[in-house]
Amino acid sequence: MRNYFIIGLMSSLGGGSGELIHTLHTREGDVFDIAISPAPFATAALILVHGFGVQRDSRGLFTDLTAAVSDKATTICGDFSNVEPGLTRAVPLSQQAERLKTVMDFSRHELDVERSVQIGHSQGSLVVALAHQPNDAVLLAPPLGNAYENFIATSGWTKRGSRLDLQGESILIRSDGSRILVPKEFWDDFRALGNVNPLLQRLADESFATIYFAGADSILGEQETPEGIKSKTIPGANHDFAPPARGNLISTLLQDLGL
Numbered sequence: 001m002r003n004y005f006i007i008g009l010m011s012s013l014g015g016g017s018g019e020l021i022h023t024l025h026t027r028e029g030d031v032f033d034i035a036i037s038p039a040p041f042a043t044a045a046l047i048l049v050h051g052f053g054v055q056r057d058s059r060g061l062f063t064d065l066t067a068a069v070s071d072k073a074t075t076i077c078g079d080f081s082n083v084e085p086g087l088t089r090a091v092p093l094s095q096q097a098e099r100l101k102t103v104m105d106f107s108r109h110e111l112d113v114e115r116s117v118q119i120g121h122s123q124g125s126l127v128v129a130l131a132h133q134p135n136d137a138v139l140l141a142p143p144l145g146n147a148y149e150n151f152i153a154t155s156g157w158t159k160r161g162s163r164l165d166l167q168g169e170s171i172l173i174r175s176d177g178s179r180i181l182v183p184k185e186f187w188d189d190f191r192a193l194g195n196v197n198p199l200l201q202r203l204a205d206e207s208f209a210t211i212y213f214a215g216a217d218s219i220l221g222e223q224e225t226p227e228g229i230k231s232k233t234i235p236g237a238n239h240d241f242a243p244p245a246r247g248n249l250i251s252t253l254l255q256d257l258g259l
Contacts, residue, residue: 026102030095034078034103037066043114044073044259045107047135049100051122052151053081053088053172053180059240061121061140068250072259074111078103080127087179092189093123097130104133117257122219122239123147125211126196129203137209138253141239144197144223148190154219197226204229210256212249214239232256 020036035056046069048062056077057063066075080096082089091099100118107116117136120128125142143150157164161173170182193199203209210230213223214237225231232252237245 022106024099024102024106026098028095028098030099032079032082032099034076034106037070037075037077039069039071039074042072042074044257045111045113045116046073046075047100047103047107047116047118048075048077049096049118049120049124049127050077050080051120051124053090053174053182055079055081055083055088061241061246064246065119065250065253068254069259072254074113076103076107080124081180087181090180090182090186092183092186093126093130093193094189096127097132100127100131101133104131104135119253126193126199129196129199132203133207135207136257137203137207138257139200139209139211140241140249141214141217141220141237142196142200142211143220144200144226145195147196148187148193150220151190152187201226201228212253214241214245216245 018037020038022034022036023031024034025031046065048065050056050062056079062077066077069075078099080099081091104116115136117138118128118133119138119140120142121140123143125139126147128137128139152164152166156162156172159173161171163171166184166187168184172180172182174180205228210232211225213231213233215233215235216237217239219239234241234245234249234252237249241249
């Protein structure tokens with residue numbers, strides 16, 4: 001039985017040539033968009049899960065990855081934040097995981113591919129682990145250990161205009177001036193995870209999972225790979241794998257995935 005409803009379809013939206021936008025409706029009543037970039041005769045689908053409070057292109061990372069596989073694999077970028085003009089609203093991680101389950105269900109029923117690979121960036125890696133789907137998984141610069149405590153201690157919350165309120169609504173001002181609104185429900189959900197390493201180890205036990213660390217990650221710093229998970233490091237990469245390191249990441253990733 002399918003666990004989603006398609007309630008809208010538009011084509012060539014958002015600047016992507018041949019990009020299709022579907023609006024999905026989960027059985028829990030949550031409505032969100034996905035952008036599909038189909039590749040002719042593709043046998044694989046890459047399901048791309050962005051990080052905290054950003055739009056589905058994950059600050060350009062997924063745009064570049066989609067372009068690199070345009071003749072090899074179909075990509076699906078989902079909205080795991082609620083996007084409004086000038087701001088995004090953070091969605092609790094458990095709700096994001098339900099969205100990912102819905103995307104995976106859509107992929108199984110609607111795409112004629114032999115394999116699906118989930119690729120999570122930053123907090124999106126936790127969403128991949130929470131969704132607990134039996135597919136290959138790629139975790140790009142994931143937060144490890146007590147991710148909640150580490151996140152609320154980051155310097156971004158001290159920037160002018162930002163406000164950290166764990167019992168109310170928080171506001172984070174990005175370097176580009178965009179705003180992220182964070183409800184109390186997000187913090188409660190995140191806090192409940194505690195140490196995320198066992199969650200990621202469970203994913204690796206039941207799926208083929210690989211961590212790709214950013215070698216110059218000023219957001220998360222140097223992290224130790226949890227036991228039992230394969231990992232690689234992309235030298236010189238920042239947290240967003242910005243160019244020129246992004247090219248190295250994508251070529252390494254495609255080689256590892258056999259694409």
